[in-house]
Amino acid sequence: MQMPKPQNIMFMCQVKRPPNFPKPSCVREGKEDLFPYTQQKMMEMGIDPERNWLVPTGCLNRCKFGPVMLVEPGSYMYVDLDKDKIDRILEEHIKNGNPVKEYLIAEEFWA
Numbered sequence: 001m002q003m004p005k006p007q008n009i010m011f012m013c014q015v016k017r018p019p020n021f022p023k024p025s026c027v028r029e030g031k032e033d034l035f036p037y038t039q040q041k042m043m044e045m046g047i048d049p050e051r052n053w054l055v056p057t058g059c060l061n062r063c064k065f066g067p068v069m070l071v072e073p074g075s076y077m078y079v080d081l082d083k084d085k086i087d088r089i090l091e092e093h094i095k096n097g098n099p100v101k102e103y104l105i106a107e108e109f110w111a
């Protein structure tokens with residue numbers, strides 16, 4: 001059986017730390033369901049999950065900018081995600097290959 005190479009890999013941080021932990025978490029109040037939301041949206045938009053992998057991941061070391069998602073290839077680090085941003089990233093970047101620049105982390109934090 002042939003396994004196609006992925007076109008995009010989306011690494012979505014799924015860290016949820018205990019309350020009062022000194023670092024913030026990407027899975028935070030009001031944004032707990034971004035991962036299943038993204039899965040659902042991909043299905044609705046006809047995005048092939050065999051070619052576009054959505055991968056839950058551990059800390060990507062940009063905790064204060066969370067929720068974050070790193071898209072490869074290209075090391076595009078999306079920050080402060082919400083459902084509206086996910087919709088646009090899926091449509092413009094994942095479907096059409098145009099990264100959504102205004103949702104990316106500032107260059108000084110990603111050099």
Ligand code: FES
Pocket residue numbers: 013014015024025026058059060061062063064066068
């Ligand atoms: S907890 Fe998500 S980047 Fe650190």
